[in-house]
Amino acid sequence: MGDSVDSNDLSIPPLPLLERLKDYGQEDVFACWNELSAEERHLLVKDIEALDLPRIDRIIRCSFQSQGIPKAAIEPVPESNVSTVENRTMEEREKWWKMGLKAILEGKLGVLLLSGGQGTRLGSSDPKGCFNIGLPSGKSLFQLQAERILRVQMLAAQSVNEDAGSARVTPIHWYIMTSPFTDEATRKFFENHKYFGLEADQVTFFQQGTIPCVSRDGRFIMETPYKVAKSPDGNGGVYLALKSSGLLEDMAMRGIKYLDCYGVDNALVRVADPTFLGYFIEAGVASAAKVVRKAYPQEKVGVFVQRGKGGPVSVVEYSELDQSLASEINQGTGRLRYCWSNVCLHMFTLDFLNQVANGLEKDSIYHLAEKSIPSIHGHTVGFKLEQFIFDAFPYAPSTALFEVVREEEFAPVKNANGSNFDTPDSARLLVLRLHARWVAATGGFLTHSVPLYATGVEVSPLCSYAGEDLEAICRGRTFHAPCEITF
Numbered sequence: 332m333g334d335s336v337d338s339n340d341l342s343i344p345p346l347p348l349l350e351r352l353k354d355y356g357q358e359d360v361f362a363c364w365n366e367l368s369a370e371e372r373h374l375l376v377k378d379i380e381a382l383d384l385p386r387i388d389r390i391i392r393c394s395f396q397s398q399g400i401p402k403a404a405i406e407p408v409p410e411s412n413v414s415t416v417e418n419r420t421m422e423e424r425e426k427w428w429k430m431g432l433k434a435i436l437e438g439k440l441g442v443l444l445l446s447g448g449q450g451t452r453l454g455s456s457d458p459k460g461c462f463n464i465g466l467p468s469g470k471s472l473f474q475l476q477a478e479r480i481l482r483v484q485m486l487a488a489q490s491v492n493e494d495a496g497s498a499r500v501t502p503i504h505w506y507i508m509t510s511p512f513t514d515e516a517t518r519k520f521f522e523n524h525k526y527f528g529l530e531a532d533q534v535t536f537f538q539q540g541t542i543p544c545v546s547r548d549g550r551f552i553m554e555t556p557y558k559v560a561k562s563p564d565g566n567g568g569v570y571l572a573l574k575s576s577g578l579l580e581d582m583a584m585r586g587i588k589y590l591d592c593y594g595v596d597n598a599l600v601r602v603a604d605p606t607f608l609g610y611f612i613e614a615g616v617a618s619a620a621k622v623v624r625k626a627y628p629q630e631k632v633g634v635f636v637q638r639g640k641g642g643p644v645s646v647v648e649y650s651e652l653d654q655s656l657a658s659e660i661n662q663g664t665g666r667l668r669y670c671w672s673n674v675c676l677h678m679f680t681l682d683f684l685n686q687v688a689n690g691l692e693k694d695s696i697y698h699l700a701e702k703s704i705p706s707i708h709g710h711t712v713g714f715k716l717e718q719f720i721f722d723a724f725p726y727a728p729s730t731a732l733f734e735v736v737r738e739e740e741f742a743p744v745k746n747a748n749g750s751n752f753d754t755p756d757s758a759r760l761l762v763l764r765l766h767a768r769w770v771a772a773t774g775g776f777l778t779h780s781v782p783l784y785a786t787g788v789e790v791s792p793l794c795s796y797a798g799e800d801l802e803a804i805c806r807g808r809t810f811h812a813p814c815e816i817t818f
C-alpha cells in the first residue's frame with residue numbers, strides 16, 4: 332500500500348496513485364473518473380489505496396504464467412500412506428479414540444472452520460453455515476457442528492471420570508474463518524443463538540483476505556465505476572489469514588498442537604474427531620486428510636495423487652485429471668487407481684501451519700477460477716484468484732490419508748434443491764438414514780408413513796457423536812420417522 336494521496340483535490344485522478352497503477356498496467360480503474368461524483372471519487376481512491384498492488388501484481392503474473400508450465404507426472408498415492416477401513420482393527424480404533432480424547436482433555440486440539448465461501452451454487456444470501464437443511468430439528472449446519480464439539484468435550488470429560496456428566500470439560504477452541512461476505516452475518520448468527528451452548532470465548536472469528544477479480548488479460552474488473560470487483564482468496568487463504576491475524580501465536584499460547592480443519596458444508600462432518608486425532612498423533616505426520624473412495628471415474632471430486640515418483644502428496648481437481656487416468660483400474664484390486672477423494676477434512680500440526688504460510692506466499696501461485704463476475708458491464712466472464720486448503724500438502728514433510736466411510740462422514744451441501752446432487756435434500760437424507768441405522772443397531776424401532784429410503788430419524792449430536800451411547804435411549808422404543816431423538 333502506498334502513501335495516502337491528497338484527498339481534497341480530486342478534480343483529476345491523484346497522480347502518484349495513477350503512476351503506481353500504470354506501473355502494473357491497471358490504470359483503467361480510473362476510466363470512469365469524469366462521470367464520478369466527489370464522494371464516489373473518494374471511495375474509489377480509498378478502494379485502490381487499500382490494495383497491495385505489488386503483491387497482487389506478483390500473484391496475477393505468477394498465476395497466469397503457471398498455467399503454461401507442465402506439472403510433474405502423477406502417480407497414485409502408495410498404499411502405505413493410506414489407513415484403509417478394511418485394514419483397521421477394532422483395537423486400533425479404540426486405541427486412537429482414547430488417544431484422541433486424552434489429547435483433547437489436555438487442550439491440544441483446536442478446530443478450524445473454513446466458512447468464507449460465497450455459497451453461490453447454493454443460492455442463499457446467508458452464510459452457508461446458517462443454512463437449515465430441513466432436518467426435523469431445524470438445526471443449522473453451524474448448530475450441528477457446535478453440538479458435536481459440545482459432545483466431544485463431554486466424551487473427553489467422561490473418559491477420565493465415568494460420572495463426569497456435569498464435570499468441568501476442557502473447552503475446545505473453535506477458530507472460524509469468515510470473509511467480508513460472511514463475517515457480520517456469521518457473528519450475528521452465533522450471538523443470536525447464544526453460541527449454541529458453547530462458551531462465547533471459546534469461539535474466535537477471523538477474516539480471510541480478498542483479491543481483485545481479473546479479466547483474461549489480467550486487468551482488474553470493476554464492480555461499480557468506483558469499486559474493484561473482489562472475491563475471497565479461496566479456502567487456502569486460511570494460512571495467510573491465520574498468520575497475519577496473529578492467531579498462530581494465540582493457538583500456541585493456548586497449548587494447541589493439532590488443528591482439525593474442515594469445510595462448513597458437510598452435514599455429517601465429525602468435528603474434532605477423537606479417532607482421527609489419535610491416528611494422526613500415532614502416525615506422527617505433519618498433515619493428514621480423511622478420504623473416501625471415489626464412487627465412479629467421472630465423479631466431480633478432487634483426488635489425492637503423488638507428484639512424481641516419491642514426490643509430495645497433493646490433490647488434483649477433477650477438472651484437471653485426464654479422463655483416461657481417471658478411469659484406470661488397479662489390476663490387483665480391481666478398483667480405480669486414483670481413488671482417494673478429497674472431502675476437505677484435514678488435520679495439521681501447528682508447527683506445519685507456521686511453516687506453510689510463508690511457502691505459499693512466496694510461490695504466489697493461485698488457481699484461476701473462470702466465473703461470471705458482476706461488473707459495470709453486467710455479468711462478465713473473468714477470473715477469481717484462489718488458493719485451496721490442499722495447496723499446502725506439497726509443503727508437508729509427511730502426509731497420511733485416513734479412509735472413512737462416505738455414508739458416515741460425508742453429506743455435502745453444495746447446490747440448491749432441484750439440482751442432481753449435493754443438495755440440502757440429499758444431505759438431509761444421508762443424515763436421517765445414518766441415524767436410523769444407529770437406532771436400529773441399538774435395538775430401537777422405526778415406523779414411517781413414507782418409504783424408509785426417503786426418511787429416517789435424526790439423533791441430536793448432544794446424545795451421540797458417532798452412534799455411541801444410544802442403548803439407553805433407543806432399546807425397545809419405537810420412533811415415528813421423521814423425528815429428532817434427543818434426551
Ligand code: UTP
Pocket residue numbers: 445446447448449450451452453459508510539563564565566567568593594595596675745
Ligand atoms: P466451496 O468452493 O465448495 O464453496 O468451498 P463456496 O465457495 O461456499 O460455494 P460456491 O463455490 O460459491 O458455490 C468449500 C469450503 O471452503 C470454504 C467454504 O466456505 C466451504 O466451507 N471457502 C471457500 C472459504 O472458506 N473461503 C473461500 O474463499 C472459498
